[in-house]
Amino acid sequence: MSFSIAHILFICFGLFVIGASGFLIRKNAISMLICLELMLNAVNISLVGFGRMHGNEGGHSLYFLVITVAACETAIALAIILNLFRLRRSIRLDDATVLKG
């Protein structure tokens, strides 16, 4: 295998940028959440790559913490989106102005 950690970091960076740009550009809440998952996934790739570079399993442990956080965040955010839809009949975040006062 002759690829270095830089190749993996390049893919990680590319995916993260795609996710971040999607997060900034998209309007509806579910698409933004999906882009958030993409960003977390990109970070996971870099964690496992660094673990491979150092030859220990610390990266895997962090990977498990990250997917736990991702699962919790998805569940709670989708519950909030359902509540928002009941309240406003829309999941566009431009319409979610309840906290504006």
Place this chain on the structure above:
Amino acid sequence: MNLQEIAFYILGALLLITGGLVAFRPKPIESALWLIVNFICTSALYVLLGAHFVAVIQVLVYAGAIVVLFTFVIMLLNLNPQELGLTAAVPWTSIVLLTGTVAVIFLCLHVATPDLLKGLPVLAEDAGGWGTLENFSKVFLIKYVWSFEIAGILLLMAVLGVGLLAHHQEKKAV
């Protein structure tokens, strides 16, 4: 260029293409379905790196649980294009600005460190016992046991929070 390298480049290209499709397809259901392809490609990349257990967990948890939750909510809401905001104009200026910014970042990196890709360590030929379930469990459940406990508490809090939100929603509907 050996077989592993070719597989790596194909996987990398697939990851970036499906990532772009996930982020920029207009309908959320298409995004969610492309997300499955993206996660399976990620899993293949983990297999290539030698992290087999992580690859299995990636497919099980991400493609199996999280994406199903997404598709469930998308189909439950059953939104029309008006509610999705598809009728609004696509902000081309922001896309161009963002692409330009990323290009400038790459250019700055290239100017600042021309040998960026050369100085970094090449991954070992053979992963050895790295990433197997046995070694991973030893490290995870002995050295990083607190991270395991914290993840458990986090999941418990998330279950409580989601239950609270769903209950509140039910009361309001009546």
